[in-house]
């Protein structure tokens with residue numbers, strides 16, 4: 574079965590397995606106690622877990638799909654002796670493949686990898702904010718996404734630790750149950766650790782009932798996926814393509830939308846610059862997304878134009 578499956582399904586099924594393994598690495602580094610923190614820039618830490626998880630994810634995907642472009646957040650020389658992941662997710666492998674992807678070969682996919690999203694929160698012990706993100710793009714657009722949450726249930730020792738969510742636009746989602754946000758309430762989720770005056774200005778103009786400040790693009794989109802927030806608003810250029818590719822695929826698969834704050838989608842071509850310079854605006858319902866695009870003030874839009 575596996576060898577006759579479309580490349581896209583084999584890629585998704587391997588991405589799920591390798592994201593699970595990256596979660597093991599992230600927990601192992603934390604339990605050893607020495608995080609090996611390096612500052613890449615202002616408020617931009619990297620740990621041993623970011624490094625080892627990326628080497629594992631890219632090393633394994635490269636072995637199986639040597640002709641594919643894979644772009645990871647961390648600037649690391651790829652090592653040949655990676656921890657091999659021999660599993661594959663059978664359920665994802667056996668999904669229906671979107672018609673337009675059945676015959677696409679590996680050279681035509683681009684994979685965006687954030688080996689550990691929410692590093693600042695990982696170092697601060699806010700462990701449920703941590704995710705592993707693997708997004709698959711074809712013809713510039715996200716066509717598949719995997720979000721692994723290594724510390725799901727970590728405060729509940731009777732339940733299994735960690736979970737993996739996936740989404741394929743046109744096919745569906747798995748690993749979680751989509752829940753719509755509460756009607757008649759405007760719950761906005763935004764950055765916890767990268768606040769700026771413009772981000773604040775946008776939030777004030779939207780007059781939310783509640784502002785949730787959490788870490789990571791993956792975790793913020795998860796709050797949208799499970800009905801805890803109406804929209805993710807970040808009027809600032811700090812987020813990158815590896816932060817949004819997988820979350821956008823999953824949101825799109827459940828009828829939501831992720832764009833810049835002007836309402837224009839990002840391109841995920843391999844030649845694209847990494848920063849999402851025009852900010853991030855996402856919602857689980859496309860009507861909500863439309864409302865937020867219309868209500869972000871022009872003054873904020875002019876300040877976050879990407880130039």
Ligand code: AMP
Pocket residue numbers: 615616617690691763764765766767787788789790810811812813816
């Ligand atoms: P946050 O919402 O602040 O947790 O950020 C979501 C993602 O975007 C994380 O991967 C952050 O590392 C990244 N990010 C956002 N703003 C910045 C920034 N000013 N500098 C570096 N990374 C950022």
Ligand code: MG
Pocket residue numbers: 687689690691789790815816
């Ligand atoms: Mg990130």
Ligand code: MG
Pocket residue numbers: 623646687688689690691692
């Ligand atoms: Mg990261």
